[in-house]
Amino acid sequence: DAGITQSPRHKVTETGTPVTLRCHQTENHRYMYWYRQDPGHGLRLIHYSYGVKDTDKGEVSDGYSVSRSKTEDFLLTLESATSSQTSVYFCAISGTGERTDTQYFGPGTRLTVL
C-alpha cells in the first residue's frame, strides 16, 4: 500500500470555524489531490498539486484553499466551514505525471459541520 496518511480521521466542527485537514505521504510522489465523496456524486476533485507551491483548482474548489510547502504534505483548509462541506475527504497521490499513472488514496477524513 502507498504510504499515505490523513489527519484527523474524524472531526466535528461548527459552522463558521476554520478547519485544516492534512495529507502526508512517504512516497515522494509529485502529484497530490484532494477529493470529497458525497452520496450520488462519487468523488469530486477539490484541488490538486503538481509540485511544491504549485496548486490548481478542481471542479468543486469554492470555499476551499490548499497549500503545499513540502513534497510530503498537502493541506486542505476550509476558511469558514459550512454544513454543505460535511463530507468524507480523501487525499490521493500519483507519480511522475504519465497519463497512465495511477492514483493511490488515503484512508479518508470524515468531517461533520454542525
Added chain:
Amino acid sequence: GDSVTQMEGPVTLSEEAFLTINCTYTATGYPSLFWYVQYPGEGLQLLLKATKADDKGSNKGFEATYRKETTSFHLEKGSVQVSDSAVYFCAEVRRNTDKLIFGTGTRLQVFP
C-alpha cells in the same frame, strides 16, 4: 465535459453468482480506464486498469475490457464471494491530464 456513467446500485447477488457492472465513458481519444473498490470504512483501492483499446485489466478474479467501439469498460467476475461486497467506482483519465473522472459508484451486496 468528460463523464463516466455506471449502473446504479445496489446490485444484490447470491454467492457464486456472475457479476457485471456496466461503465461507459465519454472522453475522446484514448483515456486510461480504471476500476476502484471501496470496502466499508476504507479508502479507495485500485482494482484494475487498462490503458489502450482492447486491453483487458484483471485482478482478484475481476476483469474489464477496454472497448473503444462502445466506449465501455464493464466490470465482470465469474463467481462473487461475500467478501466482494463493496462499492465499485469506474474512472477515466483523459490524455495529457492527471485528473480522474469518477462514476457515482455501484454498491455490490453479496449474500451467502
